[in-house]
Amino acid sequence: MFDSAGDQARARALSSPLRMRILRFCLHEPHSNREIAEEFDLNPGTSLHHVRTLLHSGLLMAVDGRPGRRGTTEIPYRATGLSWSSTMPNQGPILVQAFLDDISGVNADDLGVWRLGLKFNAETERELIARISDLLVEFKDRGPDADGRPLSIMVALHPELRKTKGEP
16 A cells, blocks of 8 residues: 555554644744644643654654744744645545644634535546646645735545435
8 A cells, every 4th residue: 555664654644633733734834842732732742742753754844943942942843745645544534633623613704614415427526536636736836825824725525425225
C-alpha cells in the first residue's frame, strides 16, 4: 500500500484528527510549540509530541527561530503541504472528526454547508471527482491572499447507505 517508510510515517502522522488540525493551523503562518499548545489547549509536552511526529514525517518544518518569552528563542513550524497528496487508510473518519473539532463553537450562521444528492454512473462520478479535485488544486496553488482570513473547506463524496434493497 505504501511506497516507502516516509509514506508510512506520513500515514501514521495523519491518523490523528488533532495533528490534522495542527497542520491546518500552521498552513499559512508558522507557529511555535507554545502557540500550538495554547491554540488547542494542550500541555506543551503533548503538543511537542505531535509537533515532532509531524516534523519527522515531513508534514511540518521548522523555520527560522524568533525571540520568545524570557529571552529564549522560539522555533516556529509551518506545514509543508505534503498532507494534500499523502494517503492514509481510513482517512474519511479522521478528516470528518478534524472538521467537527474545527467547527465546534463556530456560530451556525458562519458555517457554509452544502449537501446534494446525486445519482451517477461510474464514468460521471469519476468526472465529478476529477473536476472537484482540479478546482481545489487551482485555488490551493494560488497561495494565500495577504489580506485574507483563514478558511477551511471540506468536500465529501460518499455513497448513501440504504437499508432497502433495489438501489445500487
